[in-house]
Amino acid sequence: MSVSRAVLEERVFGVLKWISIIFFIIICLFPLVYMVALSFKPIQELLINPGQWWPTLEQVLSFETYRVVLRPVTEGGFGFLTFIRNSTIVAISTVVLTLGVGILAAYSVARLNFFGKRTISFGILMIYLFPVVVLAIPLFVMFSRIGLRGSLYGLILVYLASTLPVALYMLRNYFYAIPVELEEAGMVDGLTRLGVIRRITIPLAAPAIAAVALYVFMIAWNEFLYALLFILERRDLWTLSLGVQQLDGQEVPKTVLMAGSVIISIPVIFLFFIAERFLTEGLTAGGVKG
């Protein structure tokens, strides 16, 4: 009896497994397909016949919604080129700053001994679990007072502080894995500590640094709350996430909104494709917050 139950279960779960895989493929892929399809569709057609959401080839090739989205406001568009530029500046500056500060700090925690090290590294990690809204309010007040609200510098600084914990954590774990002997050999050969970091540790940790850079880029690129609080009044400074969110009004066609969503997603999905392996490993190593 028990054998037949075992065989039955193997069969049932074997079939269920394939049904599950198909289910997961659909729920993960379909929303993106729908987003891209709608972004090419003229809104009038969609409203007349919502069932026909697949665009024709001419509609795709005309890129009409994308032209509207990218065109400057002065020419009747939504000025997304400016938002793309702003987001790029903010995200890349955040990556450079976070890596600079993060690599030094992570090396210090991984290799050097000093008083209060454990407390400091633990404290920095705890930020990661702290409610963002609780920080956002005083930063809002602080930046209003010193004139950093309404500037991209303020945004970059906040992103630096919020991506530092994950950078520190991931880099530290990777630095631990580099054999100390290699560094000692470098010191025996007459390198200073900083020379060791520059010539030995950083080149060896290049994959980890690349993964951290990608993460920090994605976090800064996708961030929404701080952008909403700090730069809402300055349309010329809007980042893509704020730009897309502000399109969500009655007067903007939803297909244009989808085009904006596609634009903000493209770099992220592209980066994900070229570096999926790194990223998955980093994700489980660092537990990147979402």
Add this chain to the structure above:
Amino acid sequence: MTQLQAPETIEAERKKRRRRKTGMARRESRLGVTLILPAVLVVGLLVIFPLIWNFALSFQQARLINIREVSIFGFEPTLQNYETVIGTRDFWPVLRTTLIYTIGGTILSILMGLWAALSLQKAFRGRAWVRGLVLFPYVVPVIAAAFVWKIMLNPTFGIVNVWLERLGFNSVDFLNTRSYDISVFGIFTISVPLALLTVIAFEAWRYFPFAFLFILAALLSLPKDVEEAAFVDGATLSQRFWYVTLPALRPVIAVLFLLRFIWTFNKFDDVFLLTGGGAGTRVITVKVIDWLTGRGNVGAAAALGIVLAVILIVLVIIYLKFFYTDEETA
């Protein structure tokens, strides 16, 4: 080959080395502090200082209009802001919504992640491809994800309602319906908090890849021999899962629950973008930002932020004390 040395020279050599070591250790420690200093400054100025200021703000009558006059030292010994935020009619409902949203989103995303990991654990052609694909919901910018959902669920032209109508149902405004009556076999009706459930479904969809990655990594690192032994002993697939695999996954699930609980509890973007906090989906974080930008009451926003943090800390302590088991104790 080492030469034999007189004991006293060895002793002297050792002493010298130790002295050199402490000199080096001192230099190392100074360098260590120097290297971590920028990080400490960033955290001090942009995290610790603001947190202290937030505490001060929660005792101040600070408004958005007079924000430029607000000083960190200007607090008064009054709990008025706390009384205001806790005394509002919707404080307890908002807290309840937050808890339902957090616990629902956390548990569902972990269950879905477990399900996906179990389905994808054995190798098959194209598994790497599917595994990458499954991470999409987590990787896509939240803005894009939320708006696609909004449009898919749109009552006039969204694809979900198009299909519902084709199947002969009425269209449903998922994100704007506070409670929806479902008739069960026409005998009785139950009303469900539809918008809240939709937002929870979004959380499960968006964050199951995170749980999936952790659980898959744990599954692949499990020793095969126990399961094989159970197989030889005649345990069926479901028995092996229930008595062998699941207990072995307990530690990773416990960590996942903790992380996802904290992050979901602190989450603002998802609810704000999907519903703006309407139709019975207002969570505390949305309420905090509402106090700040909607009503311009900075002091109240700061106070509610503190309340949020305190509730979170208490819940985490309760969890760690009564529910959490790690490898050593499991």
